[in-house]
Amino acid sequence: MIVGTGAVVAGRYEILNRIADGGMSIVYRARRTDDGKVVALKVLREQYVADRDFIERFIREARAAQALVHPNIVPVLDSGQDGDVYFIAMEHVDGLDLKWHLRRNGRLEAADAERIARAVCDALEYAHHEGIVHRDIKPQNILLAADGTVKVTDFGIARAMASVTITQTGTVLGSVQYLSPEQARGAPVGRTSDIYALGVVLFEMLTGRLPFESDSPIAIALKHLHEQAPSARALEPTVPRRVEGIILKAMAKRPEDRYQSAQEMAADLAGQTDLWTQALEDEGSTRTFGLAETGQDPPRRRPGLARFAVVVLLGVGVGLWAGWQAVSAYLNVPEVEMPDLIGRTVIQAEQIARQAGLSLEIGERTYSATVAQDIVIAQEQPAGKRVKHGRRVGVTVSLGPQMVTIPDLVQQTVQSAQLALEGLRLRAVLQEANDDVIKPGSVIRQNPPAGGRLPVDSAVTLVISRGPVQIDMPSLVGRPLPDARRMLEERGLVIAHLRTVTSVDQDPGTVVEQAPSAGTKIRPGQAVITVTVTVRPGEEGAPPRAPVITAEPQPTETPAPGEPSPRPTTRPATPAPRAEVTPRPAPSPQGGGVIRRTRLQVVVPEGPQSQQVKIVIIDESGVRTVYQAVHAPGDHIDQTVRTQGYGIIQVYVDNRLVQEVRP
Numbered sequence: 001m002i003v004g005t006g007a008v009v010a011g012r013y014e015i016l017n018r019i020a021d022g023g024m025s026i027v028y029r030a031r032r033t034d035d036g037k038v039v040a041l042k043v044l045r046e047q048y049v050a051d052r053d054f055i056e057r058f059i060r061e062a063r064a065a066q067a068l069v070h071p072n073i074v075p076v077l078d079s080g081q082d083g084d085v086y087f088i089a090m091e092h093v094d095g096l097d098l099k100w101h102l103r104r105n106g107r108l109e110a111a112d113a114e115r116i117a118r119a120v121c122d123a124l125e126y127a128h129h130e131g132i133v134h135r136d137i138k139p140q141n142i143l144l145a146a147d148g149t150v151k152v153t154d155f156g157i158a159r160a161m162a163s164v165t166i167t168q169t170g171t172v173l174g175s176v177q178y179l180s181p182e183q184a185r186g187a188p189v190g191r192t193s194d195i196y197a198l199g200v201v202l203f204e205m206l207t208g209r210l211p212f213e214s215d216s217p218i219a220i221a222l223k224h225l226h227e228q229a230p231s232a233r234a235l236e237p238t239v240p241r242r243v244e245g246i247i248l249k250a251m252a253k254r255p256e257d258r259y260q261s262a263q264e265m266a267a268d269l270a271g272q273t274d275l276w277t278q279a280l281e282d283e284g285s286t287r288t289f290g291l292a293e294t295g296q297d298p299p300r301r302r303p304g305l306a307r308f309a310v311v312v313l314l315g316v317g318v319g320l321w322a323g324w325q326a327v328s329a330y331l332n333v334p335e336v337e338m339p340d341l342i343g344r345t346v347i348q349a350e351q352i353a354r355q356a357g358l359s360l361e362i363g364e365r366t367y368s369a370t371v372a373q374d375i376v377i378a379q380e381q382p383a384g385k386r387v388k389h390g391r392r393v394g395v396t397v398s399l400g401p402q403m404v405t406i407p408d409l410v411q412q413t414v415q416s417a418q419l420a421l422e423g424l425r426l427r428a429v430l431q432e433a434n435d436d437v438i439k440p441g442s443v444i445r446q447n448p449p450a451g452g453r454l455p456v457d458s459a460v461t462l463v464i465s466r467g468p469v470q471i472d473m474p475s476l477v478g479r480p481l482p483d484a485r486r487m488l489e490e491r492g493l494v495i496a497h498l499r500t501v502t503s504v505d506q507d508p509g510t511v512v513e514q515a516p517s518a519g520t521k522i523r524p525g526q527a528v529i530t531v532t533v534t535v536r537p538g539e540e541g542a543p544p545r546a547p548v549i550t551a552e553p554q555p556t557e558t559p560a561p562g563e564p565s566p567r568p569t570t571r572p573a574t575p576a577p578r579a580e581v582t583p584r585p586a587p588s589p590q591g592g593g594v595i596r597r598t599r600l601q602v603v604v605p606e607g608p609q610s611q612q613v614k615i616v617i618i619d620e621s622g623v624r625t626v627y628q629a630v631h632a633p634g635d636h637i638d639q640t641v642r643t644q645g646y647g648i649i650q651v652y653v654d655n656r657l658v659q660e661v662r663p
Contacts, residue, residue, distance in 0.1 A: 473522050497550055614627065
């Protein structure tokens with residue numbers, strides 16, 4: 001199985017992107033398919049799949065870490081195997097690791113460093129109580145969440161304290177810069193090994209540098225064994241004397257001289273105890289290891305073995321001298337000045353490093369919202385520092401902004417759409433609009449549209465439906481018909497049915513009844529409005545003085561291709577020539593090009609002669625005349641017209657606009 005973006009591991013983890021590389025594994029950001037939860041998926045590297053020792057150690061890691069539940073420990077949620085892919089699913093922490101924070105921002109103030117160290121102590125105390133030693137405490141395994149929480153991750157080398165020593169595979173596990181002396185010697189590892197490593201981390205947080213540095217791991221390991229750490233206060237005078245004492249006690253060469261529990265170190269950091277004073281007063285705490293030291297009390301001398309001991313010591317001395325000569329030859333390399341590689345492309349950085357007598361090594365690739373792809377954003381050694389000629393220079397290279405594909409959110413509920421965007425680390429910006437089709441609380445449209453790509457943390461605008469527009473039916477009773485018609489048109493309404501009733505008490509053309517009644521909530525374009533007006537006795541069938549136009553919505557439809565336009569239902573008089581149709585785009589707030597059918601009924605007004613009646617449509621398809629004919633006074637015209645999307649129907653009599661209908 002090929003693990004990469006888009007792959008699904010074990011049928012339940014969809015890979016989103018790659019976020020980190022470790023010595024044994026690669027960490028991906030993944031989404032759990034059953035509930036959408038984003039997790040960090042740690043996958044064993046392919047080259048170790050055939051190695052049973054590595055696989056067994058990977059499985060032990062998962063089983064040990066799954067038992068740890070603590071607010072300062074990144075929880076392991078799941079582990080398993082998918083074919084030849086071995087994985088561990090962990091909580092995804094939104095934030096930076098401590099190493100990256102130090103590279104970007106420099107050293108920390110004492111209060112911040114103590115807070116982080118106390119949190120790590122709490123995590124270690126809990127794990128140690130559960131019988132598990134971390135064995136690889138370093139800034140890369142200390143995460144600083146966005147909310148300020150400190151979490152320790154990657155108990156990847158941890159195992160029960162009763163298990164075999166850390167050198168069972170013939171290799172020393174853990175990062176050499178934070179290695180305790182007993183780890184460097186291959187001796188059994190205990191709780192105080194984690195405390196020593198935390199002392200190194202505390203030194204680095206306060207000074208911005210490591211206590212022991214060299215050009216080879218062997219040389220650094222020897223320094224952990226034989227050299228006293230430099231004074232943190234000498235490097236950074238703002239470091240409190242109390243904190244320097246805590247560092248010295250944590251980094252004591254002999255395990256018995258260190259804090260015997262993480263809880264003891266946390267108490268000193270919190271100012272509750274003064275155990276740190278022992279490190280400043282007791283010179284024994286700084287005693288270094290001898291290569292032959294075992295950590296046990298020395299046996300009493302036996303006179304019969306004195307001569308043998310002298311011979312052994314001479315042999316050991318000769319061996320040490322030869323080894324030191326070899327190490328000295330290895331370290332006796334000319335020094336060069338470290339160039340500034342930050343801001344350079346990888347190709348430029350390789351050329352600059354080569355010109356300086358160094359070689360480039362890409363240690364990590366990470367996403368950056370501000371730095372373009374393939375640009376160096378950090379380097380292990382600062383510019384200007386003197387380093388050995390031929391050294392490999394580790395750099396961190398930008399992958400550029402992390403891009404994600406925008407999903408199709410139209411017609412999803414606002415909650416579902418927001419969850420989908422949060423899972424992709426996108427922000428939702430909500431707007432509201434009325435819509436006749438999309439139910440309230442669902443997405444009408446989105447910007448940018450689905451299928452596009454955006455950097456993470458970008459915004460996607462979602463227009464949420466408020467449902468159809470509803471307005472109050474106005475009061476028409478007692479008003480002249482022209483006034484009533486104007487009030488309706490201002491609200492996007494038209495009269496569907498016009499009825500007459502004789503009256504001698506009211507002026508002709510006065511509205512005496514209406515349906516729906518005043519104050520009723522109605523939807524424009526769907527309300528069927530009936531109005532009854534007065535006429536004089538004997539004028540019931542006479543042509544009106546003004547054209548009577550009613551409009552009744554019909555069921556929407558999509559006309560078949562090539563369907564002919566509707567024909568007049570009355571016999572027209574002498575037809576006039578059709579006007580030329582000029583296509584012109586029109587906006588469509590309805591958004592969707594829905595075909596609407598409207599039945600128009602027009603009663604031609606009275607007059608001395610025939611009059612030309614014309615019906616014009618303005619919609620998304622353009623402007624067109626759909627009906628034009630000459631009629632005698634009193635003729636009835638019954639037409640069903642179609643509009644696409646947002647449209648306007650105009651009725652002209654003798655080229656004079658008499659009414660607009662907006663279906």
